[in-house]
Amino acid sequence: MTDILAAPKGKRWPSVLLARALARGSSTDPTDLDGATAAGAFAGLRKAIDELGPAATIATIAASGLRGRGGSGFPTGEKWRAAASTEARRRFVVANGYGADPAVQTDRTLMERDPYAVVEGLAIAAFAVGASEGIIAIRSEASQAVAALTAAVGEAEEAGFIGPDAFGPGRDLTVTVRTVQGAYMLGEETVLLKALAGGRGQPEQRPPYPSQEGLFDAPTVVQNVQTLAAVPWIVINGPGAFAAIGSKASPGTMLVQVRGHQRSGIAEVPLGTPLHDIVALGGEATPGRILKAVLVGGPSGGLLPAEALDTRYEFDALRQAGAHVGSGSVVVADDRACIVDLARLLTRFCADEACGKTIPCRIGTRRLFEISDRIVTGRPRPTDPQLLVDLSHDIVESALCDHERLATLPLASGMRYFRAELDDHILRSSCPAGVCRPIALATAAGSR
Numbered sequence: 001m002t003d004i005l006a007a008p009k010g011k012r013w014p015s016v017l018l019a020r021a022l023a024r025g026s027s028t029d030p031t032d033l034d035g036a037t038a039a040g041a042f043a044g045l046r047k048a049i050d051e052l053g054p055a056a057t058i059a060t061i062a063a064s065g066l067r068g069r070g071g072s073g074f075p076t077g078e079k080w081r082a083a084a085s086t087e088a089r090r091r092f093v094v095a096n097g098y099g100a101d102p103a104v105q106t107d108r109t110l111m112e113r114d115p116y117a118v119v120e121g122l123a124i125a126a127f128a129v130g131a132s133e134g135i136i137a138i139r140s141e142a143s144q145a146v147a148a149l150t151a152a153v154g155e156a157e158e159a160g161f162i163g164p165d166a167f168g169p170g171r172d173l174t175v176t177v178r179t180v181q182g183a184y185m186l187g188e189e190t191v192l193l194k195a196l197a198g199g200r201g202q203p204e205q206r207p208p209y210p211s212q213e214g215l216f217d218a219p220t221v222v223q224n225v226q227t228l229a230a231v232p233w234i235v236i237n238g239p240g241a242f243a244a245i246g247s248k249a250s251p252g253t254m255l256v257q258v259r260g261h262q263r264s265g266i267a268e269v270p271l272g273t274p275l276h277d278i279v280a281l282g283g284e285a286t287p288g289r290i291l292k293a294v295l296v297g298g299p300s301g302g303l304l305p306a307e308a309l310d311t312r313y314e315f316d317a318l319r320q321a322g323a324h325v326g327s328g329s330v331v332v333a334d335d336r337a338c339i340v341d342l343a344r345l346l347t348r349f350c351a352d353e354a355c356g357k358t359i360p361c362r363i364g365t366r367r368l369f370e371i372s373d374r375i376v377t378g379r380p381r382p383t384d385p386q387l388l389v390d391l392s393h394d395i396v397e398s399a400l401c402d403h404e405r406l407a408t409l410p411l412a413s414g415m416r417y418f419r420a421e422l423d424d425h426i427l428r429s430s431c432p433a434g435v436c437r438p439i440a441l442a443t444a445a446g447s448r
């Protein structure tokens with residue numbers, strides 16, 4: 001199990017997502033329903049059904065300001081309203097527990113530690129939008145999470161929280177746990193829905209959004225498991241209590257995977273926390289080294305310099321800074337790292353994972369990688385920086401899915417904050433970090 005990192009000394013970070021799991025302690029069985037209900041599980045669902053009703057439940061979630069934790073930060077209440085107001089005989093709620101970034105364990109850890117938070121959040125969403133079918137999609141390698149959710153769904157059904165007549169006579173909720181296996185793109189909601197429908201696929205142009213036309217063309221609320229796990233807490237404690245945590249534009253908390261030079265683990269962080277507080281959890285740099293950059297958002301994330309660590313960890317501020325929340329990953333690099341080489345490796349990942357449907361993305365991301373590759377191997381052209389800018393612009397302009405919009409970020413942020421290092425490679429054939437040894441070789445070969 002991944003370590004849960006405590007808040008920095010002197011700070012009190014409230015817990016929403018792991019609150020019940022932490023209250024019960026790590027030695028208890030997270031799938032024990034009696035223990036979970038004693039800690040408050042399903043009280044939110046009962047309140048939604050017995051006191052609020054569907055419309056007020058949606059209004060509660062909208063008023064809380066909850067935004068999707070799967071990366072985009074889309075307002076959850078708005079999504080639920082769209083699904084509820086679309087005429088249909090059948091509606092679905094899909095919990096996205098795929099966890100596309102292989103280096104990030106946050107969703108998996110949540111599902112292992114408190115599977116009932118996800119089941120209850122999904123049930124409340126289904127009740128609110130009028131869905132009778134729920135699916136929890138989990139990457140098949142996450143066997144512990146699959147086992148926890150499968151057991152939790154069975155227990156919850158036996159107790160009548162879900163299943164036949166869950167929302168009243170004749171109002172059923174069928175919940176199934178589905179394992180899925182695939183590449184990075186499978187976490188994207190339209191690809192995931194195709195996989196759940198039994199096919200393989202590439203992203204679809206939106207609109208129509210899945211909330212209007214999703215699984216089997218029915219309105220489908222696709223929600224990250226962390227988003228769903230926040231829902232019971234909001235229903236019980238009220239939207240105001242949730243909005244009081246985090247920042248005004250991004251209320252609540254999020255699980256962040258921190259990889260520092262001293263520690264790695266997962267922390268539940270109030271959104272709006274300055275990046276330096278998150279970085280401090282893992283340790284800025286090993287003794288004798290200095291922090292050079294922080295990769296925020298996963299493989300398509302932004303490389304931010306030490307001077308940008310005042311940036312608040314929340315959807316809008318990170319975007320403005322040239323990064324994004326993405327997979328919830330924060331990785332620290334010290335002065336031994338070459339930013340150009342790092343950006344090159346990340347761009348290669350993004351190019352390899354592009355599904356190929358859109359030509360500017362398929363060819364453009366590959367070209368971005370090739371240009372960065374020739375820069376780090378001592379074969380740059382003077383026009384390369386401008387070419388990177390123009391090509392990135394064209395790629396973003398033609399974006400079909402978010403992957404394309406984000407795949408340019410490692411290089412774009414690298415150029416924005418570490419331009420001098422790029423120029424050293426191009427104009428002086430020098431890699432200040434000493435990482436790009438082929439530069440030296442190419443230079444020596446050229447001078448012979």
Ligand SMILES: Cc1cc2nc3c(=O)[nH]c(=O)nc-3n(C[C@H](O)[C@H](O)[C@H](O)COP(=O)(O)O)c2cc1C
Pocket residue numbers: 067068069070071072073074096097098099100101184185186187188189190222223224225227228401402403
């Ligand atoms: C390449 C790519 C990978 C993604 N992977 C995931 C993922 O692993 N889990 C997830 O919840 N959302 C992922 N998303 C975002 C989903 O498409 C979708 O926005 C999200 O599941 C909606 O839930 P939310 O509103 O609760 O965030 C990914 C998006 C892209 C473009």
Ligand code: SF4
Pocket residue numbers: 185202203353354355356357358359361362399400401402403404
């Ligand atoms: S933008 Fe890229 S990843 Fe998205 S559909 Fe097009 S080729 Fe596939």
